[in-house]
Amino acid sequence: MSDSLNAAQAEAVQTLSGPLLVLAGAGTGKTRVVTFRVANLIRHGTRPDRILAVTFTNKAANEMLERIEAKLQGGHRGRKKQETPMPRIGTFHALCVQWLRKHAAKLGFPEKFAIYDRGDQESVARGVLRELRVHDEMMRPADLLGFISRWKNQGLWPDVAVGHASTDKEHLAASGYRRYQKQLKLLGAFDFDDLLLYTQRLFEEHPPALKAESGLFDHILVDEYQDTNGSQYAIIKAMAEGHRNLCVVGDDDQSIYGWRGAEVKHILGFSKDWPDAKVVRLEENYRSTAAILQMANQLIIFNRHRHDKILRPARHGGQAPRILQFPSEVEEAQSIAQEIARRLEGDRQLQPRDLAILFRTNEQPRLFETELRKAKVPYVLTGSQSFFDRREVRDLLAYLRILVAPEDEVALLRIINTPPRGMGDKSIETLQRAAVDQGSNIWTQMRHEPLVRSLPLPAQRGSQSLVQMVLDFQQRLEGKADLPEVVRDVIARTRYFDEIDRLYDTPEEQTARKQSVEEVVNAIAEYQSSHRDATLGGFLQEVALAGKEFGSPKEKALQQNAVALMTLHSAKGLEFPIVYLVGMEEGILPHRRSVAADADAIDEERRLCYVGVTRAQEELTLSLPLTRFKWGKARPTFPSRFLFELTGQSDHPNKAAAIRNALKEARGSADAKGASGSAKKKKPSR
Numbered sequence: 001m002s003d004s005l006n007a008a009q010a011e012a013v014q015t016l017s018g019p020l021l022v023l024a025g026a027g028t029g030k031t032r033v034v035t036f037r038v039a040n041l042i043r044h045g046t047r048p049d050r051i052l053a054v055t056f057t058n059k060a061a062n063e064m065l066e067r068i069e070a071k072l073q074g075g076h077r078g079r080k081k082q083e084t085p086m087p088r089i090g091t092f093h094a095l096c097v098q099w100l101r102k103h104a105a106k107l108g109f110p111e112k113f114a115i116y117d118r119g120d121q122e123s124v125a126r127g128v129l130r131e132l133r134v135h136d137e138m139m140r141p142a143d144l145l146g147f148i149s150r151w152k153n154q155g156l157w158p159d160v161a162v163g164h165a166s167t168d169k170e171h172l173a174a175s176g177y178r179r180y181q182k183q184l185k186l187l188g189a190f191d192f193d194d195l196l197l198y199t200q201r202l203f204e205e206h207p208p209a210l211k212a213e214s215g216l217f218d219h220i221l222v223d224e225y226q227d228t229n230g231s232q233y234a235i236i237k238a239m240a241e242g243h244r245n246l247c248v249v250g251d252d253d254q255s256i257y258g259w260r261g262a263e264v265k266h267i268l269g270f271s272k273d274w275p276d277a278k279v280v281r282l283e284e285n286y287r288s289t290a291a292i293l294q295m296a297n298q299l300i301i302f303n304r305h306r307h308d309k310i311l312r313p314a315r316h317g318g319q320a321p322r323i324l325q326f327p328s329e330v331e332e333a334q335s336i337a338q339e340i341a342r343r344l345e346g347d348r349q350l351q352p353r354d355l356a357i358l359f360r361t362n363e364q365p366r367l368f369e370t371e372l373r374k375a376k377v378p379y380v381l382t383g384s385q386s387f388f389d390r391r392e393v394r395d396l397l398a399y400l401r402i403l404v405a406p407e408d409e410v411a412l413l414r415i416i417n418t419p420p421r422g423m424g425d426k427s428i429e430t431l432q433r434a435a436v437d438q439g440s441n442i443w444t445q446m447r448h449e450p451l452v453r454s455l456p457l458p459a460q461r462g463s464q465s466l467v468q469m470v471l472d473f474q475q476r477l478e479g480k481a482d483l484p485e486v487v488r489d490v491i492a493r494t495r496y497f498d499e500i501d502r503l504y505d506t507p508e509e510q511t512a513r514k515q516s517v518e519e520v521v522n523a524i525a526e527y528q529s530s531h532r533d534a535t536l537g538g539f540l541q542e543v544a545l546a547g548k549e550f551g552s553p554k555e556k557a558l559q560q561n562a563v564a565l566m567t568l569h570s571a572k573g574l575e576f577p578i579v580y581l582v583g584m585e586e587g588i589l590p591h592r593r594s595v596a597a598d599a600d601a602i603d604e605e606r607r608l609c610y611v612g613v614t615r616a617q618e619e620l621t622l623s624l625p626l627t628r629f630k631w632g633k634a635r636p637t638f639p640s641r642f643l644f645e646l647t648g649q650s651d652h653p654n655k656a657a658a659i660r661n662a663l664k665e666a667r668g669s670a671d672a673k674g675a676s677g678s679a680k681k682k683k684p685s686r
Helices: 008-013 030-043 060-073 094-109 120-130 141-153 157-164 167-186 194-207 207-215 230-240 288-300 329-347 365-374 391-404 407-413 425-438 442-446 451-454 457-478 482-495 494-503 507-530 537-547 554-559 599-613 640-647 655-666
Strands: 020-024 052-055 089-090 115-116 187-190 219-222 246-252 278-282 322-326 354-360 379-381 563-567 576-581 616-625 627-630 633-636
Touching: 008 030, 008 278, 020 030, 030 052, 030 060, 030 219, 030 246, 030 494, 052 060, 052 094, 089 094, 094 194, 094 207, 094 230, 094 537, 115 120, 115 194, 115 407, 115 537, 120 141, 120 167, 120 187, 120 407, 141 167, 141 230, 157 278, 167 187, 194 207, 194 230, 207 230, 207 278, 219 230, 230 246, 288 482, 288 599, 288 616, 288 640, 322 329, 329 365, 329 616, 329 627, 354 365, 365 379, 365 563, 391 407, 391 457, 391 482, 391 494, 391 507, 391 537, 407 442, 425 442, 425 457, 425 599, 442 451, 442 457, 451 457, 457 482, 482 494, 482 537, 494 507, 507 537, 554 576, 576 599, 599 640, 616 640
Parallel strands: 020 246, 020 278, 052 089, 052 219, 115 187, 219 246, 322 616, 354 563, 354 576, 379 563, 576 616
Antiparallel strands: 627 633
């Protein structure tokens, strides 16, 4: 084993008991260490199913499973794949769903609870604001959900959130939060944040449930530990307290998700939580050249709170990173696009997929898109509409959801008159009012014949036909129904393709929308083929947990031979031979919100810049415009403070003059003279 691992990696792999913190710097072979360590645990007698590995994305979970499986199969040749037991590997959310399914009754929820996505949440939030008689000018559903998500990520329930509210808007949101949670419980539904929050409550308030679940494992491994929020931290700590065999892997220097609840203090304080913890630092970088790593090290040592570590290159030399300045943001985009076009034309071995343009804000790529199109350079922009956010996909999934749980009112209200079946607004309002008066739900009222007979004749027929359709398909699903065939029959029975033809004028748009619907059928066919006991409910659960990743723009970008345009947040975990990090100016990177906040916010922006720098394998270019249009006028920019730090100019008495001189020397050159010097081991004075 030691032949294929460096000394630090081998130490992490061979530490098989007690708390272990693996500080895995960018490009240091983290996944390899995780794979080898799990395999080593199994070789030393740990049953595979007694190992729990937790990740943040389904993609990461699947990759980890595949690598571990390959490693184990390599040691068990001749044994059939299905005969080799495997560790339990999953995302936080997927594992929480499984735990909540088993113990939902303890929390007052049905076992077949629904999982609401963003669209469902907005529907509930809109209803809450309507009850509070709040107009969009005062607070939109998205605003309310923003407050609620922030409080949930902090582990705050409605009664506690009220005490944290200071402004009128926060007090209004706290009131909305209480009603929102009450409505979700009435609907038997959790949102994404609830999956974590309620699991934390389950383990805190029901010790037998915690004992039952934690007792299934002897070892727990957590990937990307720096990204854990309060609930995730509490869940893992509770699960591991019995056996104390907890291995967490991560890098505090790459903690960039504070805006969604991640708390870097968890990885920084690991040794305080577990005083006997062993700490292993992975510092040998196999991704980037020495010149790029020198810059990265010079930058990150300015952060105040971090584990002491420095990236060391496995290979030396490399082209010095460039710093380029341009008169305006238009010329920045033009020059970079033209340079990329020239390089692709002049070097047949260089492929578009080898290059990435990284930016801080969603507004920046517009000009680069324009210029790349002019230069006839293929590109893919991440961040466009998710596959599962498309109208036709959401409609079909809503139909499937009510087959599993017709009490799911968000899904039912979405399709109750889609396609049109005579259920007008007044008829729907009558059903809703009756449901509120009776303390039941719309589905129950649709099956109450006296009420339905009071509706106009078209609404009577529409309600009865929808109820009958649901009952018919539920009966089919009770047996061993072929799931893709069921979905195709739902599409046919609802005449949904006719609805697409009615809604969209052009044949191209109609075809594209129908292809999206067909892709759902393909997805459920793939699910059925890979799950022995496939159910429609199981498929919907996977969609709810993985919908943001399935067919995502980020995944498509990696599959196409095109220049990647993506935010720094999206770029984490990726690498490219050639990287352009654009818009290196105050107010952009660091972002103006962080500049106006506190030092912790600036530290996170610096980590974001560090992530961008360490995406580059061979070449790195940093650029900034000297002017940027704001409200129709060209206004001067100021170079990012990170440029001072990256170029070793942080202690210069006149920083502005120093960096501009460095930029002047670097313009049009492959070398940035100010980037010389060795990385320092101690934090420099500012």
